[in-house]
Amino acid sequence: MATILELPNRRREVIDRAVIRFCGDSGDGMQITGSQFTNTAAMFGNDLSTFPDFPAEIRAPAGTLPGVSGFQVQFSSTDVFTPGDSVDALIAMNPAALKMNLADLKKNGILIVNAESFKETDLRKAQSTSNPLEDHSLDGYRLFAVDLERLTRAALASLGLDAKSMDRCKNFFALGMCYWLYNRPLDTTNRWLQDKFKNKPLLIEANRLAMMAGYSYCEATEAFQISYEIPPAKLTPGLYRNISGNTALALGFVAASQQAGIPLFLGSYPITPASDILHELSMYKDFGVITFQAEDEIAAITSAIGAAYAGCIGLTTTSGPGMALKTEALGLAVMTEMPLVICDIQRGGPSTGLPTKTEQADLLQALFGRNSEAPIPVIAPSTPGDCFWVALEATRIAIKHMVPVIILSDGYLANGAEPWRIPEIADLPEIPVHFETNPEGFQPYKRNPETLGRPWAIPGTPGLEHRIGGIEKQEETGNVNYEPLNHENMVRMRAAKVERVADDIPPAIPVGDQEGDVLIIAWGSTYGPITAALKTQRAAGHRIGHVHLRHLNPLPKNLGEVMARFKTVLVPEMNMGQLSMILRAKYLVDVQGYNKIQGRPFKQSEIEEKIQELVG
């Protein structure tokens, strides 16, 4: 319940959560503004979840609908699982942004617009026939039309900057307003400015002044009669930082390299939304991380195979179209049984599709997208922070079983951020590495009876000279072999090896009810909205369980038995029903798919409505 504190001049209301969205032209700095607000909320101790949503074009024509970029954050004094279904406060820098985003603003929500950008030409670019500031279409909202440019220029007048440079700071004026509105200190952003513009003191000062001016504007003009306070969340005790999925993956692989005691080699070719992993890892040379920006996607994976062959953790990062190009090389890694990790940061497809939007439609590609029988373990993170742990888990499986492993992340996890409890080094899993050195009885395909992995015999080891390759191998010797029964044996052996991974993955234990009406089975970034919906629907008296699969191949051994305890199995996915297909085929259970293919994550309310529909 909201508590209202009466202050001398204004009211300050204590609420438990708010959703705020910054939107504007791709050149308006909305991503930076949003992430600054996020970091400040995080440092304050709120739980939060973010949703950056930007166009694939770097700069679509200014002021047009395709050029609109947005950043949404939900921050709260209690648990947050999603960036929020609808928005409490919308900051729109131009008519195009307003048009694209207004539908998500709650009735009577706060709407801050840049009043100066509603001239006739701006409206034309946004394909608006009338001016929303004048035509009463915004009557249902708390509208604050502010001359952002004029006010910013006035604040920066003493700095001697040209008009264009001053106008570039208007996003920080808006940010300052939001800090006042939610009673946030400015120091986190000021620290960031100091660091970001280390050698450009004028830019530090300009942005600082613009932000201060926005803050003071609210304070002085009494435009806002009310401001809000959202107390810190009660998170598990520990040290926290804000983290995005791509950063968490990068840090996870550095940690994996340290735990394994061998170097990390990343072969990668830039592709949205995976490139940030390459950017991040290229900074960690002090950890001996080798990053190789290859000439193409194929060289990215094959160089990683070469590095794995030579004793590194071989890693390659990509998205769907790149994954398609890596297909043949994946088969080589399966055949030569090479420890390799492949990250597919999924985006909308097919072909180039929706490069900056999220989707989960590469599951079947990851499971089966190779010629012949070429099984590969597949795992998926569920939250941005979970990406860290999934990187370690993938590396552990790859090395233990001498097998390539695919990680399926997606655009939403990659760019979304949440507070992350920083683990102690002692809490990280061990990743034992054994390079074969003993020539006595050495055979390149003689398997470890427990893991079915073959020895990792790296070049430079005396007495272990041997030949491997993509042609079918004879069991044990690894020699070229075309015999029918050997081939069948090897095909079954490679499959059995992947099945062995299930020996050390935890059983599926539903969150919520252990038996009952509906079991939700899902994977990847749908974790947030499902978790949030599960809470409300169980509170409403329905008996619902939720299994969020981290391991998609092999599946937990007890999954079939868990499914049997529920009347209905619901599988929400951002695809046409790929996990549904697997579950139906494997367990002969009539699972209900719930599928959304819009380049956007599920809303909590969508999952809630689906559950209500199923329980009647």
Next chain:
Amino acid sequence: MTSATLPVYTKKDFQTDQEIRWCPGCGDYAILSAVQMVFAELGIRRENIVMISGIGCSSRFPYYVNAFGFHTIHGRAPAVATGVKIARPDLDVWVATGDGDSLSIGGNHTIHMLRRNVGIKVLMFNNKIYGLTKGQYSPTSEMGKKTKSTPFGTTDRPFNPISLAIGSEATFVARSVDVFQGHLKETLKKAAAHKGSAYIEILQNCNIFNDGAWTDVTEKEARSEHVVQLEHGKPLIFGKNRDKGIRLNGLELEVVTLGNGITEADLLVHDDHDPRPAYAFILAHMEQRPGFPTPIGVLRSWEDVPRYEDVINAQIQDVIAKKGKGDLAKLLRTGDTWEVRA
């Protein structure tokens, strides 16, 4: 792990127990034999040699060389080899490939490996045909050639592999011939001694699908008239009676006969260390002109360019020297952090 003394190797030490599956009479046998002999003489340890290949007849090579071997996928050997070499700059990495594998499906990897100057030695078997797929034209097949896939003759202009390698900023480019054993071995040794990328085009006869493709060069009678052997610091002389030479006139090469006032002093003196590619380019295109011999030997050997893997690893060492070895606990705590208390 590694004992100090280098074992004394013979050719036999580099042979494997695998049955060789090339057609009888294939030029690959001669190349294999030369490579095995050279490996035994290089003064490097067998376990430090890695032979990597793609797909094609030539790419079966690693199975027959007793060292570390990796038979990869079509065209990708240079990329796999680059990964190996960056990870382990101390290894001697060789690639066995062909005109289809290296110049068609693997063209992209070939040019990027060469421009980066990764310390990989590439043996490119050029038989101007696709052998393993049974006789389609290759990117080096001469225009108009009738093959299984071009019954009316090819319509493609061919690549000149040497020219392509030079254009890719290769620091070592050479050509030899399968049946010229002595020359081939010498060329391989020079390639082995080169620090960066070495690209060696080996003219190789496919006696099944393109027999006699190099007869002009290899036939005993005509050989001396049709081949000029390049030697650093020596004039370009050829001919049965060593009476013909090559002279540079502006940017044009001319074949001249010695005598009648023309002496060796007028001839072009081979300089494979010239860092400018122009000279090597002119040589590369020589044999395509009537009356000119085919140059064999080292066309270009430019030692001043650092190896890619050394630059990468030096950068890592540099950062470690400046920042110290990375501390994971510290890294995880980078940026803004906050404490949540119980």
